[in-house]
Structures are given as C-alpha cells and as structure tokens.
Amino acid sequence: MKHMLDYYLTTIKIAIQTQFQYRVMQYFYMIGMIAEPIIYLVVWSTIAEAQGGSVGGYTPGAFAAYYLVWTLVRNMNIVFTPYGWENRIRSGWFSMDLLRPIHPLHNDVAYFAGMKVVVIILWIPLGLFLSLFFKPELHPAWYQVIGFFFAIWGAYLIRTMLLSLLGMITFFTTRVGAIFELYFAFELVFSGRLVPMSLMPTWVQQVAGFLPFQWTFFFPIESLVAPMTLTHMLGGLGVQLLWIAIGWLAVMIMWRFSVRQFSAVGG
Amino acid sequence: MSDIILLNTLSKHFKVPVRESGLKASIGSLFKREFRTVKAVDQITFQIDPGEVVGFLGPNGAGKTTTLKMLSGLLYPTSGQASVLGYEPSRRQSKFLQQITLVMGNRQQLVWDLPALDSFDLMRAIYSIPMAEFTRRRDEFIDLLELKDLVNKPVRNLSLGERMKMEIVGALLHRPKVLFLDEPTLGLDVTMQRRIRTFLAEYNRRYGATVLLTSHYMADVEALCKRVIVIHHGKLLFDGELSCLVEQFSAFKTVGVTLQSAAVDLNKYGQVISQDGTRFTLRVPKSDTAQVTARMLADLPVDDLNVEDPPIEDVIEHVFAQGKPEETPA
Numbered sequence: 001m002k003h004m005l006d007y008y009l010t011t012i013k014i015a016i017q018t019q020f021q022y023r024v025m026q027y028f029y030m031i032g033m034i035a036e037p038i039i040y041l042v043v044w045s046t047i048a049e050a051q052g053g054s055v056g057g058y059t060p061g062a063f064a065a066y067y068l069v070w071t072l073v074r075n076m077n078i079v080f081t082p083y084g085w086e087n088r089i090r091s092g093w094f095s096m097d098l099l100r101p102i103h104p105l106h107n108d109v110a111y112f113a114g115m116k117v118v119v120i121i122l123w124i125p126l127g128l129f130l131s132l133f134f135k136p137e138l139h140p141a142w143y144q145v146i147g148f149f150f151a152i153w154g155a156y157l158i159r160t161m162l163l164s165l166l167g168m169i170t171f172f173t174t175r176v177g178a179i180f181e182l183y184f185a186f187e188l189v190f191s192g193r194l195v196p197m198s199l200m201p202t203w204v205q206q207v208a209g210f211l212p213f214q215w216t217f218f219f220p221i222e223s224l225v226a227p228m229t230l231t232h233m234l235g236g237l238g239v240q241l242l243w244i245a246i247g248w249l250a251v252m253i254m255w256r257f258s259v260r261q262f263s264a265v266g267g
Numbered sequence: 268m269s270d271i272i273l274l275n276t277l278s279k280h281f282k283v284p285v286r287e288s289g290l291k292a293s294i295g296s297l298f299k300r301e302f303r304t305v306k307a308v309d310q311i312t313f314q315i316d317p318g319e320v321v322g323f324l325g326p327n328g329a330g331k332t333t334t335l336k337m338l339s340g341l342l343y344p345t346s347g348q349a350s351v352l353g354y355e356p357s358r359r360q361s362k363f364l365q366q367i368t369l370v371m372g373n374r375q376q377l378v379w380d381l382p383a384l385d386s387f388d389l390m391r392a393i394y395s396i397p398m399a400e401f402t403r404r405r406d407e408f409i410d411l412l413e414l415k416d417l418v419n420k421p422v423r424n425l426s427l428g429e430r431m432k433m434e435i436v437g438a439l440l441h442r443p444k445v446l447f448l449d450e451p452t453l454g455l456d457v458t459m460q461r462r463i464r465t466f467l468a469e470y471n472r473r474y475g476a477t478v479l480l481t482s483h484y485m486a487d488v489e490a491l492c493k494r495v496i497v498i499h500h501g502k503l504l505f506d507g508e509l510s511c512l513v514e515q516f517s518a519f520k521t522v523g524v525t526l527q528s529a530a531v532d533l534n535k536y537g538q539v540i541s542q543d544g545t546r547f548t549l550r551v552p553k554s555d556t557a558q559v560t561a562r563m564l565a566d567l568p569v570d571d572l573n574v575e576d577p578p579i580e581d582v583i584e585h586v587f588a589q590g591k592p593e594e595t596p597a
Contacts, residue, residue: 007393009392011392014388018378018381021381022380095336095341099339099367100364101361101364101365262341262342263342
C-alpha cells in the first residue's frame with residue numbers, strides 16, 4: 001500500500017511537471033474544448049427563453065450552471081484514450097510499460113490524475129470568466145460540494161475503465177479508432193453530455209439507467225447544480241463505486257486474455 | 268539447478284497475412300485471406316549460468332529480439348519452455364520483473380520533457396528502492412558514466428549517446444540480476460560505445476549479474492563476452508566460446524607478408540586479398556597454413572610474416588551467409 005501510494009504520488013508529480021512544460025498548449029486546448037458546451041448552452045438558453053423562461057424546469061441560469069460545471073467535469077473525465085492504447089501497442093512502446101512490475105493501468109490512472117491538478121488550476125480563471133458572462137444559478141448544499149469532489153473522481157475512474165476496455169481491443173485488431181467513434185456516439189446520447197438526461201425522452205432515460213455513461217457526466221454535474229438530498233447523493237456515489245468495481249473486474253478479465261496477444265511489434 | 272536462464276526447445280511462430288500488391292489483390296483479400304507461419308524462433312535450447320555474459324548473435328530477423336522478448340515476458344512462446352531466475356517469464360510475476368531488465372537501443376523509458384533525474388525517481392518508486400540506497404546507486408552510476416553535468420537537462424535535449432547512458436542508468440537502478448541488452452550501443456560513436464561497454468563490464472564484475480547481449484558491433488561482443496550463441500532463421504547455429512566460433516567456422520587463416528620487392532606473384536600460395544606496396548595479405552586454408560608459410564619463407568625474400576585468425580566480423584559474416592561451417596576448397 002505504501003509502495004503504491006509512493007508510486008502514485010511520484011507519477012502525479014511527474015505528470016504535473018510535464019504538463020506545466022506545455023501550459024500554453026493546455027490552455028488553448030481547454031479554450032477549444034469549451035466551444036462544445038457553449039454551443040449547447042446558447043441553443044438551450046434560447047429555447048428556454050422562447051418557451052417562456054424554462055425547458056423541463058431548466059432556466060437559462062440553470063443551463064448556464066449545468067454547462068459551466070460540464071466544462072470542469074469534461075476536463076476531469078479525460079482519460080487515456082483508445083487512440084493512445086492503439087498508438088502505444090502498434091508502435092511497440094507498450095513493451096516498456098509491460099516490463100515494469102506494476103500494472104500499466106496504474107500508470108494511466110496516476111498520470112492522468114496528475115494532469116487534473118494542472119487542469120483545475122488552469123480552469124479556475126476560465127470558469128470565473130464564463131460565470132461572469134453567463135450568470136449561472138448555482139446554490140449547492142455543503143454536502144453537494146464535498147460529494148461533487150468525489151463524483152468527478154468517480155467519473156474519471158469509470159471512464160478510465162471503459163476506455164481501457166476499448167483500448168485493449170487493439171491487442172486483437174490493431175486499429176480501434178472506428179469502435180471508439182461508435183462508443184462516443186453512445187456516450188453523447190446516454191451520458192448527459194449533449195443535454196441533461198432529464199430532458200431526454202423517457203426511453204433514453206430508462207436505457208441510460210442500465211448503462212455507465214450518465215455516471216461520468218450527468219451525475220457529477222447534477223451533484224453540484226441540482227437540488228439533491230444527502231441520501232440521493234450517497235446513493236449516486238455508491239452506484240459510481242459499483243461501476244468502478246464492474247469496470248475494474250472487466251478490465252482485469254480482458255487484460256488476462258488480451259495481453260497474451262501482444263506481439264511487441266516495432267521494437 | 269544453477270542455470271539462471273534456461274530455454275528448452277523454445278519456439279515463437281507468427282501467423283502473418285500474405286497478400287500481393289495491387290487493387291485486385293486487395294479486393295480478393297476481402298473474401299479470402301491467406302496466411303503463412305513465420306518461425307521467428309524455432310526450438311532453441313540453451314542454458315546460461317549465473318554471472319555469465321553471453322553474446323547473442325545473428326543477422327537481422329534471425330530471432331534474437333524475439334527470444335529476448337520471450338525471456339523478459341513480453342511475448343508468449345508458441346511452444347517449449349523458458350525459465351529465468353526460476354520464473355516462467357510469460358507469467359510476468361512482479362518478483363520476476365523486479366529482478367530483470369531489458370534495454371533496447373531503440374526504445375526509451377525516460378520522460379522526454381523532464382531531466383533524467385525525475386525519471387530515475389520514478390524508477391525508485393516503481394521498484395520500491397529505499398531512498399538512501401537509491402541515492403547511493405544513482406550517484407554511483409552517474410559517476411561511472413560521467414553524467415553529472417547532464418542529469419539536470421531535459422532528456423529531449425540530450426544527444427543519442429547521452430540518452431542511451433541515461434537509459435542504462437534507469438534500467439539498472441533496481442540492480443537487476445539478469446540483463447537483456449538488445450543493441451545497447453546502436454548508433455553510438457566509438458567513444459560512447461567503449462564507455463558503455465566498460466560500464467556494463469564493471470556492473471557485471473561488481474554485482475555478478477547475468478547478461479545476454481545482442482549487438483551488431485563485434486567490438487561489444489569481443490570486449491564483454493567469452494561465450495556466444497549464434498542463431499539464424501530462428502535456429503541455433505552455434506553455442507560456445509568466441510574463440511571456438513572462429514576455430515569452427517573459419518576454415519582460413521590470414522597471412523600477412525612483407526617482401527623486399529612488390530613484383531612477385533603470390534597466387535600460388537593462397538588468395539591475395541590485398542596489396543599495399545610490398546605488403547601482401549593472403550587468405551590461406553587453415554590446414555595448409557604451416558606448409559604455405561614454410562614455402563614462402565624458403566622461396567621468397569621475406570622481411571616480415573605473420574599469421575592471424577580472420578577478423579571476427581568476417582567469420583560472423585560467413586556464418587550468417589552460409590548458416591554452416593565453411594568448407595575448405597579441395
């Protein structure tokens with residue numbers, strides 16, 4: 001345990017140092033990323049105003065809160081992508097990870113966790129600017145602020161498991177980009193990334209209840225912006241934990257079968 | 268069992284798609300895919316004792332790197348058994364990985380944007396090396412490879428040779444008992460090659476590590492390895508002392524002779540390889556060497572004469588080219 005903690009802290013430190021080397025690039029990347037929620041926000045705010053001030057209970061201020069928190073949640077749930085898996089497997093770089101007496105997934109989790117520290121620091125001024133411009137209605141209870149902290153890390157871990165599972169397909173097919181695009185389409189509909197889940201048709205909400213996607217976007221956002229009881233909050237965090245456990249188990253099983261396929265090409 | 272590394276009829280076969288070039292072949296492959304099996308490593312058997320430094324030789328595509336990858340747990344063998352330090356490499360147990368290292372000349376584990384010191388610290392955390400011990404080993408290696416002025420520079424700003432030295436330090440900080448070195452001096456200048464060779468020899472001497480080394484630079488092999496294993500087309504061709512390789516595979520000796528005059532035809536004594544003024548170099552069948560040199564001394568105005576084994580590069584080249592011992596011409 002002490003060993004793993006040391007490993008995580010050291011890797012996080014390395015990630016922070018590395019990301020600060022490219023802080024300008026990071027900032028521009030982040031600015032580019034907020035284009036997506038700003039479009040959603042403008043569209044839904046316009047619709048809300050056209051419909052007399054709200055859509056499904058969401059006022060322009062509520063939409064502003066949703067999509068503003070969206071920007072932070074989105075940055076937090078960026079993980080090592082299947083494209084990254086594809087690249088490191090196809091190029092043979094994965095060999096170096098496999099030679100270490102620590103599962104490569106720990107490196108992915110620790111390194112991207114370190115990146116989050118930089119992301120949050122860079123996000124704060126951007127978030128403040130957007131708040132001044134869009135005037136979000138945000139009145140969370142104390143436990144929601146604490147719950148949100150855990151929820152965004154829960155989202156990060158669930159997404160890590162899901163995308164690692166996708167990435168590991170590269171062991172079998174070498175190219176996994178097309179499958180990732182399909183995943184992305186599902187995520188867009190069932191996660192709350194496009195629009196709050198409560199505005200989706202009932203059947204979409206019902207299907208989403210059986211899928212992990214909404215726990216990576218909708219729940220973390222709602223945990224801060226929507227009125228939520230402590231029980232509801234804890235229940236949500238519990239479901240996140242369950243999906244992390246399911247994801248971890250699936251990753252371990254997939255790993256067992258897939259790593260045997262590794263051909264260590266290109267070195 | 269005293270063997271540190273043990274291979275028993277170890278094989279690795281790859282199934283690769285076969286397709287001719289062109290649109291027609293592309294469309295055809297949609298309906299019928301053809302494969303062929305490439306025997307990258309084919310039933311190799313050898314053992315290596317603790318502390319041995321063994322050269323693992325073969326031309327490109329011979330199966331050297333594939334073998335090293337199987338021994339370090341990166342690849343699953345198709346058949347046969349491998350054992351390293353008593354572990355089955357393909358199981359990739361943590362305790363096994365903590366005791367080995369694989370250095371590949373074309374691969375790096377250092378963080379590109381940061382000074383190597385940060386990567387070394389990551390190695391400490393990965394291998395759980397106590398801080399005091401880590402600092403001692405790191406500083407010792409930095410001194411041995413004369414890296415003190417470079418460890419604070421971002422890795423991306425280092426030359427190839429400097430980076431390779433850093434790689435080696437990073438690969439040895441956990442003090443592995445078994446080193447798999449795949450072209451560790453690839454692309455380096457002569458001075459850098461020599462420094463790395465000296466360092467590896469010193470590491471082997473100090474810690475009794477077992478080393479399996481592939482290199483296309485015979486100077487590496489001659490400086491570090493008493494024993495060599497030669498493979499070709501995935502099959503083992505030779506396993507023995509380097510001097511025996513020359514003995515077994517070279518049917519010729521090189522005779523250098525300096526005469527008082529250059530106007531002499533020496534072809535009746537052997538194959539003239541080169542001439543520089545009055546200095547001739549001849550290739551003579553090994554079994555005839557004594558008789559030929561005696562005749563030359565008797566017949567010719569000889570100022571100087573010496574007999575040598577051919578350069579190891581030439582012997583290896585012949586081994587690779589023929590895959591069997593040279594035959595003495597009749």
